[in-house]
Each structure stands twice: as C-alpha cells, then as structure tokens.
Amino acid sequence: MKNRLKELREDRGWTQGALADQLDVSRQTINALETGRYDPSLPLAFRIARLFAQPIEAIFQPESDSISP
Amino acid sequence: MTSELDSGGARSAGDKARARAYHRDFWPGILGYGIVLTAVLLWGDLDGPSPWRYVWALLPVIPAGWVVRAVVRHVSRIDDYQRMLLLKGLAVGFAVAMIASLTVGFLGIAGLALPAAGWIVYGAGMLGWAVAAAVAQ
Numbered sequence: 001m002k003n004r005l006k007e008l009r010e011d012r013g014w015t016q017g018a019l020a021d022q023l024d025v026s027r028q029t030i031n032a033l034e035t036g037r038y039d040p041s042l043p044l045a046f047r048i049a050r051l052f053a054q055p056i057e058a059i060f061q062p063e064s065d066s067i068s069p
Numbered sequence: 070m071t072s073e074l075d076s077g078g079a080r081s082a083g084d085k086a087r088a089r090a091y092h093r094d095f096w097p098g099i100l101g102y103g104i105v106l107t108a109v110l111l112w113g114d115l116d117g118p119s120p121w122r123y124v125w126a127l128l129p130v131i132p133a134g135w136v137v138r139a140v141v142r143h144v145s146r147i148d149d150y151q152r153m154l155l156l157k158g159l160a161v162g163f164a165v166a167m168i169a170s171l172t173v174g175f176l177g178i179a180g181l182a183l184p185a186a187g188w189i190v191y192g193a194g195m196l197g198w199a200v201a202a203a204v205a206q
Contacts, residue, residue, distance in 0.1 A: 017081030025148040
C-alpha cells in the first residue's frame with residue numbers, strides 16, 4: 001500500500017519522532033510506514049487520519065495491482 | 070532520500086519512556102536471578118544428600134518469573150509493528166530450539182549423548198531469536 005505519510009509529516013515540519021509520539025508508536029514504526037515496509041492496523045490508520053484531518057483514503061492508497069475488479 | 074526531519078536512528082520521547090519502563094521491570098529480575106543463583110551455587114549443595122536440594126534447585130524460578138513478567142509487560146506496551154518483529158524473532162527462536170531439542174534427542178538414542186544438551190538447546194534457541202530479530206529489523 002502506498003501512503004502520503006512522509007509528505008504530510010514534512011509539510012508540518014515534524015520529525016519522525018515527533019509524529020511517533022503523537023500517534024503513540026515508535027519512531028521505527030513511522031519509518032516502516034513511510035518506507036512501505038508496514039501497513040498500519042485499522043485503529044492506527046484512523047489515528048493517522050484524525051491527526052492529519054484527512055480521510056483514510058486520502059492518505060493510504062492500495063497499489064494498483066492489488067485492486068480487484 | 071533522507072530529509073532533515075528524519076531524525077536518523079534517534080529514538081522518540083515515547084520510545085525512551087517505554088525503554089525506561091522495560092529496564093525498570095527487567096533489571097530487578099535479572100539482579101534477583103543472579104543473587105539467587107549465587108546463593109544456590111554457594112549453599113544449595115545440589116549434589117548432596119539433603120532433600121532440601123530440590124527446593125534449592127527450584128529457587129531461581131522465582132526471579133526468572135519476574136523476568137518473564139517484565140517481557141510480557143513490555144510486549145503489551147510496544148506497538149503492533151514492534152510486536153510483530155519481536156514475535157517473529159521469538160517464533161524462529163522457538164522453532165530452532167525445538168529442532169535442536171529433537172536433534173539432540175535423536176543423537177542420544179543413536180548413542181551419542183551430548184554432555185550439555187540443555188545448554189545446546191538454549192544456545193540454539195537464543196541464537197535463532199537473535200539472528201531472526203536482526204534480519205527482521
């Protein structure tokens with residue numbers, strides 16, 4: 001899954017650690033999310049969406065080949 | 070590309086707080102284990118005739134239980150991604166320990182009894198955990 005987490009974080013001038021603290025996760029987890037090594041759980045995705053005041057689908061998009069017809 | 074906002078390998082305030090909480094839980098258990106183990110080795114007389122030697126032999130389980138409690142509390146404090154990494158490592162370590170245990174057992178049946186079989190199983194499991202955790206990072 002692709003996401004705009006890094007872009008949104010940098011727009012606000014936050015470090016990975018600052019974002020991690022706001023979401024109550026580790027900095028390592030933020031790094032894994034931003035580099036696409038980890039897809040968040042639904043509760044974490046909702047927390048991210050709430051923090052950036054955007055719908056989940058505006059932040060996370062499935063890879064084009066993973067969308068079923 | 071890494072931006073200036075990516076704080077390298079630096080841990081966040083939450084990471085540090087979780088690490089401190091883990092150390093507060095973990096180290097008293099390890100310290101207690103060391104003290105009890107020393108007492109057992111000094112006064113336990115494990116290869117003597119006293120029936121109390123069985124009690125002495127079981128004593129280290131008490132502080133070891135404290136260490137297990139610390140690990141369980143740590144697992145409940147960390148987030149889903151960290152828990153997944155930790156449990157992957159533990160799963161590999163467990164599998165390696167089980168295979169080592171079976172292998173040592175079969176070698177024993179075949180007539181090659183290894184003198185420190187328990188330590189071989191322990192070492193294999195810990196090594197499997199460490200390698201899997203390093204690869205998963």
